Amino acid sequence: MGDYVWFHDVSWHASYAIYFFVIGICSGLAFLSYGSWITPALRPLREKAAYLSFALLAVGGVLLIADLSQPMRFLNVLNPAYLNFTSPLAWGSLNIVAFGIASVLYLMALKKGDETPRTKLIATVTALLALGLPVYTGYDLTVHQSRPIWNTPVMPVLFVALAIASGSAVGSLVAGGNEAARKVLHQYLLWSTAAVGVILVSILGTTNYGGAASELTFVILTTGTMGLIFVGIGILAGTAAPVALLLAPVGHKQSGLMLSALLVLVGSAALRYALLMGPQQLQTLY
């Protein structure tokens, strides 16, 4: 009855945002573990970060597979006869698998207490593969030419920044009272979160000045429930507030850092959700 349009479902639901969140922290922690090879202050975090990262990889993998409507077919992605290299998801799957293998090797080396350059090399490779995770997830959105917001070249960069921010946030929580580590993490958290903020501003700017679809996506992202999640939790509480907090004197204290870390985590989860769902709303009406 009435003006009638067929109803379309969004393609990716909230569970995919959770995956983004988990895999972001996973890669962020891998950076930290690798960072400990360069920045001695982070040395106490090396094993913890590596184990946690691996654990999150497992969780992320399960989430990713469970989100498939044919979970048992996830192996198809690894079938060389099937692989389609124009798909970021194909690259992403290879990346995840490679990262998983590298992580295992790395953990084995760590377990042996092997601190040779060989282990450092494995750590480097692992970190590079970890970098691939946010890059591919961002790229996974970017390639969708018809979706405003997603279809911006900075999306992978944003996801890398989010990964560092959320990884550092978890690191900050894990680091506890270790002052040296905290100092480094403070910088990581501050700069990555600030970077997230800058990228968001530029994305929103281009979106608001884009065509009708972009404009409407902007409207969807900044009003109503989605606005609360995106602007309220994601940008204000989860990005601006922690940056301000970290710049303030209290941000250098353990409590301030912990609070900022929590805000960043909540914020980055909200951002991922909003960035995933917001740009999908519009097209369901087309």
Add this chain to the structure above:
Amino acid sequence: MSEEQRVSSIETRGVAGKKRYAMVVDTRRCIGCMACQVACKAEYDTPLGVNRTWVPYKVVGKYPTVKKQFLPRLCNHCDDPPCVRNCPVDATYKVEDGGFVLQRYERCIGCRSCMAACPYNARFMLPAHRTYSSITRVVDKCTFCFHRVTQNMVPACVQTCVGRSRVFGDINDPNSEVSYLVARNPTQVLRPEEGTKPQVYYIGADRNATEFGRDAYHKPDVMELDRSAFKRNFKI
């Protein structure tokens, strides 16, 4: 997806020397009878909640000068299909001879990348329950009735089109009815700016309905009643 095709979205006609099936939808002839939608459902045992083709409408104008417009929709069997580019396992693919964009159901992992990639909402996830077909929980879409067309029959929706609004044929064949219609009439495709090179050509379509513009998202309240029910109740 040759370089050549990437140059222009208008001059695409599939691969030279091969068949390039296309559909012409003459909106002047569409009476909104929904026969196409139901014929397609029957042909494929398409479950409730999803459709390979659908016919949205709009009431335009102010009393008493009011008109009703229909815009039959289906997969465009794009010559440069982002859905194909995005599928990690080549489960959706392009058939060069004919130009069909098809699914390999047994390979599809259900990642929905192709759904996200299609600018036209032409794809959907098959729910777990169907009347008699066994293919479920993979992505599906209009096949341009590959199985009929390759047996020299028009698609089911074209076959039953009461207004003869839908015409189907080889657009690379200068003698076909679709070639004739496209040559003699101004035609539109949906969202040409996406560079997908759609192969469903509309005659007389209102830009307010075809374009990805603000008006396409003006939500009439009455639709919202059903939309919220759909959101609430349709679980795959």
Add this chain to the structure above:
Amino acid sequence: MEMPKITRRTFLKVSAGTTAAVAAAPRLLNAMEQELGGKDFNPDSLAERKAIPITCHVCNIQDGAIAFVENGRVVKLEGNPEHVSTRGRLCAKGNAGMWYSYDPDRILYPLKRVGARGEGKWKRITWDEALAEVAQKLDAALKEDPNTIAVKKGRDRSGGAWGRFMNTLGSATVLNHTSVCESSKKIGMEPTWGPDIETPDFANAKYVLNFGSNILEAAYFHNPLSQRVTEGRVDNHMKIVTFDVRLSNTAGFSDEWIPVFPGTDGAVALAMGHVILRDNLQDTDFIETWTNVTVKELKDNYKPYTPEWASKISGVPAETIERVAREFATTKPATLFTYRGPAKHLYGSYNERSCMMLPIMTGNIETRGGYCLPRGMGWPQPNPQPPGPKHGSYLSTPPDYPLAGHKVSHLVPFWIAEGKQKINVYMTYQDNPVYTNPGARAVWGRLFKDEKLIPYYISMSSHMGEETALADIILPDCPYLERWEPESMPNSLWPWLGVRQPVHASLGESRENRVMLRDIIHKLDPDGKRGMKQFWNFKDGEDYMKQHFDNIPGLKEAGGLKFLKEHGVWPIYGKLDPKSGKVTDKTGREIKAEYGLHKKELSDADMAGAVVGKDGVISKNGKAIGVKRNGKNYVGFPTGNRVINVRVDQWAEYGFNPMPTFKRIPWHETMKEDEMILSTFKLNVHKQSRTAAVKWLAEIAHSNPAWMNPVTAKKLGVKTGDLVRIETRVGHMVTKAYVTEGIHPKVISIPTAFGHWEYGRLATLKLKDKPAFGGTEDADLQNVWWDDRGVHPNDIIPVVADPIGGSQGWYDTVAKVTKAGPNDKYGDIQGDWQKHVEAYKETMRYAYTGDLHRKMHPEMASWGGPESVKHKAGGGGH
């Protein structure tokens, strides 16, 4: 099928979607158009599906169709490409018809009521038990008076079997649904030119006036005529102007939609006639030759009906009337079409006649692109045939409505309640008055629940409709895909005969109606001693069909029933051209229709022994067979005097105006400022009450908010989705509003086919229950996502009977609409029996025997009153 044999598998035999398909697909070589139909294949296995030609019966248009069967199940329906009217296409409903058969809630064995009527408690019984009980009840009734056995039929396509059945029993109490359908259109047309419908030649017209027909969604004949409307509009650049109270899809497609105040089409049409005659744009030659009036008489009659007069009544600007009238009269060829819009009013018969006068006075009759006579074919009935009943029945030929040749069945509950005729056994067949008639539950529901008035009620139905739910016994009939029936419909300019044949054995224990009727008779008269059995002498449904079809000249040579079983239809006029979608002859050109049927000349053999009367009427053996004009002996029109009767003298006998006229609905004149007209309509994807369980259609349309204009909505302070309360003289309802520019500000309109309280789990959205009567569950029903089933308005629509045509005035109801109050709940609806009785009494006052009749017809002052009518038609009984 006479389809070209193309098994050119241009792709390898592969299931769509395997790697091999692409890799090995050879180049497609053929350069011809794809075929338009006749075959279907499984999308996965590519196996060809078995094709069985049938005739569609989702609605009453009788399109030729093909059922495609796979694994014993009909999986696809399509139009029969050999069918001259259908041309291979079906509408949405036709495409979904298999769900009549596979509805999980279909009744698959005989049921006997065990609780109170309508309580929903049933016991499965055997056919033997059922037939024995039915026969015993009929037997008892026969002993008292055959007329105490009544049947009310809706869509009766039994090809005469029901008439045979009732004649065998000797009962005249045969009721139908035509008075709630379109009867006043029929009664407006029949005395005028013979048949009850026109065939407008849309494909070749240049100008079309459409009064209240929703041809692109419903009407007779939606699918075949919609095809011709789009052809005419796009290929032939015709202009189409639609008068409707709301923006139907037809109005929305038309070049102009002209909203009219309900019930005033007749005034607009008269005013157009006034303009045409005033400006001398009429076809004088046609009028003087082919009608029973002169141009002068016509001009005199039309003088008072000025555009200004009509404008005041209808709200259509006088300039529009002037302009459209001139356009219509000066554009040739032009045609006109009406359906229920003008007819379903108190004086609907007058409205219809005023409309049909326009093509008559402009000479567009039986011309290419004009207003043509319907073309149909008949079939013989098997012999011997039972004689008719001995006595007339009050209910089927009510004496107060002598001109209502299609009965006034919607008044029957009141007559039964008043004791006008006693009923012992009541049967329904494809008729759901508890849902489809005015008063619905409040009137028919009450009647059927009253065991004193209806002592025994048999429903012959495949579905648990609202009426069947109140029955004492249910005999499970077969849906159309499992029946044998003969068909012919004038749904294009080419006559045809068609067949409906079972596509598979009837499901469960259901039995097709003709066989069921035979079985009842055989039970009543097992050894033939009562003389009944002799009329029911056929082995099965197919044998009965043989007796219809095997001896029709032409068809007989082609093979009789065998031909129809293979092709579905006869004759086959040509081949469906895939390029144009038209039927072409051997030379590849579109087949031509025959026009000017009235100008066919009588042969010498016809004339042998015929006499020519003084007004040119040619009679033979006391029957008019033609008319002499300009020295030629023409067959003329199929009326008593073989010409068009612009003046219907028979009407004058009963004090009705015999000339084209208009009567305003009195209660519309006295409407208050805050009152509106409650109207209803049909939409494209549903069919009466019957498609509620067809999932693909229910998915497209499942609820029915009330249309209202934004101006009205603003006044009421409601927006789309808000609840409104609609009050009429007989009750009230609460439903949702749909605010749209596409409706007259004084009209609120609600589509029918929704708001079921019976008809199975999908219609009532009680999907948690299990199929109760032997049906097989459909897993797809787990995907049902809508949760609104709408509200059906018929409880609060009072009866109105056109004193001439007997038709229900569906679109005359005055209603008060307000924003719903705090105690109003969505779906509330209540009609009051006593108030319905008052409405019935009031409408009877307009009958020719009633006290308002004379008041409504001051121009008939010289009429002698009801007593003056010498030969009262019909009547009798108790």
